[in-house]
Amino acid sequence: MSFLGGLFGSVCEIDVLLNDAETRKTAELKKEDGKVEKHYLFYDGESVSGKVNLNVKQGGKRLEHQGIRIEFVGQIELFSDKSNTHEFVDLVKELALPGELTQNRSYDFEFMQVEKPYETYTGVNVRLRYFLRVTIVRRLSDLVKEYELIVHQLATYPDVNNSIKMEVGIEDCLHIEFEYNKSKYHLKDVIVGKIYFLLVRIKIQHMELQLIKKEITGIGPSTTTETETVAKYEIMDGDDIQVPVTHLLLFFLYKSFCEYFVS
Template sequence: MSSFFSSKGICTIGIELTNVQDRPIKVIKRNKKKKNLYVFSSKDTIDGVVEIRATKKRKKLEHIGIELKLCGVLESSLDSSANIDLVSSVKKLATAGTLSDRKWQFSFPEFNMPQESYEGINTSIRYYVKVTIKRNYAVNIKQEKEFCVMNLDTKIPKSVPIKMEVGIEDFLHIDFTFPKSAYHLNDVILGRINYYLAKINLKHMQIAIIKREIFRASEETFTEKQTMCTFEVMDGAPVKGESIPVRFFLENLNITPTYRKIAKRFSVRYYLTLFLIDEREKRYFKQNEIIFYRKSIPKIDEK
C-alpha cells in the first residue's frame, strides 16, 4: 500500500508501511471515497520506507532539510484553528542540501497512541506519517500516509442496570429495564418493557441509539446528534400487565467506543432512547446514556 505523490514535476514522494501483511484493515469513507487503512494499536511499532525521486528535467532543487513526522491529530471542520496534535514524534531524514533520489527506512518503536481513530460528522482523529521537504523561499513539499488506531479496552467500564419510567399520572405508566449500561461493539442489548397503565392510545413504540458528537472550540461548544439505529418495539396499543422482551444486535451498526473529553475538547457519547407516539402524533421519550467499548479488533472492518 505505497502512497506516491507528485509535486508539479519537482519530485515524487512515496511512503510505505512495512511488516503489515497480517494487520487488520479499516475501510473508511471520506469525501465519498473509500480508503483502506492498516490498523495499529497503542504502543505498536510503526515501520516503513520513505522514497524520494527527483525529477530529471528540473535544475537542482535546494532544500533546508527533510523531516518525517508521526502524529495523531484532533481535527474539526467547525474550527480549523482549534486542531490539536494529540501525539507527535519527528525524525530528521536529511540536512540542508540538494534534492536527489533517496530512500530511508524508519521506525517509531512502541509509539504510544492512546486515542482511537475517529471519523465523525464534523470532527475526526487521524494518525499519519508525513514527509516534509523544507524550502527557504518556496512552499514546503509535503506528503502523508494515514493509518488507523484501534485499542482494546483492558478494563470493562463500570456498568449499572438501567431502569427508566415514562409516566403521566392516571394515564400512563411504562418502564423499560436493561441489566447493564456498558456494551462491547459486538454485544447484544437485552431488555424488557413493562406496561402497568396505558389509558393513552399509543400507536408506536421505538427504541433508538442516539450519538452525540461534542466539540468545544475556543468560545463555543458544538453538538451534533445522529440516530445510529431505530427498532420498532410495538405497533398498536399495549395491554395492562403486558411485558415485551427487547433484543437487538450491535455488530453491524456503525458505532465507535465512547470518547470522553479528548484533549478537553471532544467527546462522543451514546444514548439509549425510548420513543412513544400516540394517535395524535404526540411523542414521549426517555433516554439513558450507555457506554461502548472495544473487546476485539476485526480483520477487515467496514463499519
C-alpha cells in the same frame, strides 16, 4: 508494496514503504466526502517503521533544501474550522541535514512503541486522524506529503457493568419502567431489555424504540450536537391498545450495530 506516493510536479516524488507492509492488515476509512479508502491498520503501542524514498525528477539539477523530516501525528480537526487543529501526538525524526539532492535517496525511520490513545474517527463535524507527514524544507515553499494511517483500540471488558433502570410517565396516567441488561456494550453486542407497564390509564396506539448516535463537539457556547437515528424498532402497534393495569412485561432485542459508533 508501496504505501501511497506523491508527486510534486517535476521536482520530487516522495514514497513511503512500511517495513511490514506485506503482512500488515488494512481497514476502511470513510472520508469527509463520503468516499471509503483503505489504509494500514495500527494499534496502541505498536511501532511504526519503514523507508522514505525520494525520487528526484529534475535530471542533472540540484534540489536544495533546509532539511528533511518525517513526523507521526495524531490530530483532531473540526470541519468548520480546519485552521484550528489539536495535535495530541507529534513525534519528529530528522532524516537529513540542510543540503542538496542530486540523485534518488532513501532514509530509514522508526517511531518506537507509539502511544495512540484514541481511535480513528470521522463524524459529521469532527475528524480524528493519524498520519505520517514527510517535509522537505525549502526557502520559498516546503514540499509536504501526508499518508493516512488507521488506529483501532483493543477494547477490554469493564470490571463493573451494571444494568440500567429508568422511569418515565405521566402523573396518575402512565408509569413505565425500562431496564437494560448492562450499561456498557461492545459494538457487536445484542442489547437486551425489559419494559414494565406499572400504571396505564390511557390508550396506547403505538410504541417504538430507537437507537441513536450522538456526536458532541466544541466547548461551552460553541458546542455543537449532531444526532442520527441508527435503527428503529416497533414493539407495539394497533388502534387504541388498552394495556391492563396489571404488570405487562415486554422483551426486546437490538440487533448487532457493529457498523456504528454509538455514544
